[in-house]
Amino acid sequence: MALTSALASSLCGLRALGNSFTSRRCANSFARRNAGPREARGGRLWAACFVSAALVAAAGAFLAWSSRSAEDGVAEVLAGRGETLLDKFVEVPCSGDYDGYRRFEGCTPRRCGRGVSDAVITREETLFFLSQASILDLHSGALSLGKQFVNLYRWGLGTVPTLSLLCSVLCSDVRHRIQQKIAETFGISSSSMYLTKPTFFSRINSTEAKTTHDEYWHPHIDKVTYGSFDYTSLLYLSDYAEDFGGGRFVFMDAGSNKTIEPQAGRVSFFTSGSENLHRVEKVQWGTRYAITISFTCNPDHGIGDPILM
Numbered sequence: 001m002a003l004t005s006a007l008a009s010s011l012c013g014l015r016a017l018g019n020s021f022t023s024r025r026c027a028n029s030f031a032r033r034n035a036g037p038r039e040a041r042g043g044r045l046w047a048a049c050f051v052s053a054a055l056v057a058a059a060g061a062f063l064a065w066s067s068r069s070a071e072d073g074v075a076e077v078l079a080g081r082g083e084t085l086l087d088k089f090v091e092v093p094c095s096g097d098y099d100g101y102r103r104f105e106g107c108t109p110r111r112c113g114r115g116v117s118d119a120v121i122t123r124e125e126t127l128f129f130l131s132q133a134s135i136l137d138l139h140s141g142a143l144s145l146g147k148q149f150v151n152l153y154r155w156g157l158g159t160v161p162t163l164s165l166l167c168s169v170l171c172s173d174v175r176h177r178i179q180q181k182i183a184e185t186f187g188i189s190s191s192s193m194y195l196t197k198p199t200f201f202s203r204i205n206s207t208e209a210k211t212t213h214d215e216y217w218h219p220h221i222d223k224v225t226y227g228s229f230d231y232t233s234l235l236y237l238s239d240y241a242e243d244f245g246g247g248r249f250v251f252m253d254a255g256s257n258k259t260i261e262p263q264a265g266r267v268s269f270f271t272s273g274s275e276n277l278h279r280v281e282k283v284q285w286g287t288r289y290a291i292t293i294s295f296t297c298n299p300d301h302g303i304g305d306p307i308l309m
């Protein structure tokens with residue numbers, strides 16, 4: 001009891017620094033302490049109750065936080081939803097994975113890490129890629145976007161030939177902007193990077209995986225899984241917590257994972273070796289759209305720009 005009230009008064013002192021309201025309350029409780037013994041006891045009892053309740057609440061919050069962290073391994077949000085990141089880059093030491101492959105000076109990673117930018121591709125540009133998700137009604141031109149319908153005819157984007165034509169311009173432009181961003185960030189030459197396969201569109205919802213191929217949530221290393229990758233990029237087309245739940249991207253670092261919350265137009269990119277072990281959380285509801293755009297330094301593994309069929 002004595003201990004709690006001592007704690008209470010030191011907390012009171014600390015709080016008094018914080019704001020005048022609490023300092024007034026502290027002054028009152030101090031006044032009570034100097035009043036009659038009965039009043040003083042009552043004041044100490046209140047303070048003790050208050051501090052005990054605060055301690056219990058803090059312990060509860062800590063336990064809830066730590067059990068959540070232990071459960072999903074998430075400790076830090078690298079790119080949160082609603083944020084607009086210009087250039088976020090975190091350097092990590094390169095793994096030795098690149099040594100097992102032919103080196104291409106000026107391209108093969110010497111500097112490794114992960115970056116996120118919401119300034120390379122606009123949300124509007126992602127509309128076009130979403131239209132590839134076979135949710136575009138080519139007859140009416142209606143594209144379902146979250147809870148809204150956008151009429152593509154009004155934008156002059158409504159016919160198949162127009163879409164193909166647009167892709168030949170836009171797909172290539174988007175790819176080159178992302179490529180440029182990666183090159184600038186890692187201090188390499190953009191012309192020494194080649195698009196490689198698989199470069200693909202992913203549409204994930206909460207239905208059961210039919211084949212192991214559909215099991216997108218396993219931790220993996222792109223260079224190990226896909227071989228030719230040196231730089232991986234992801235262009236997100238829908239919003240975490242708005243269009244789908246779960247589905248965050250997680251870098252699995254020893255002791256503290258880092259998450260990226262997808263949002264339309266967000267580009268995340270990273271060196272593809274085991275310095276960037278990662279996974280995607282299972283999607284709990286809604287549909288998550290993304291494009292994986294991958295680059296290699298080996299011209300023999302390069303492919304042309306994807307074309308729209």
Ligand SMILES: O=C(O)CCC(=O)C(=O)O
Pocket residue numbers: 202222234249278279280290292
């Ligand atoms: O869609 C994502 O966020 C990540 C996909 C991925 O890890 C991959 O394509 O290798």
Ligand SMILES: [Fe+2]
Pocket residue numbers: 220221222278
């Ligand atoms: Fe991956």
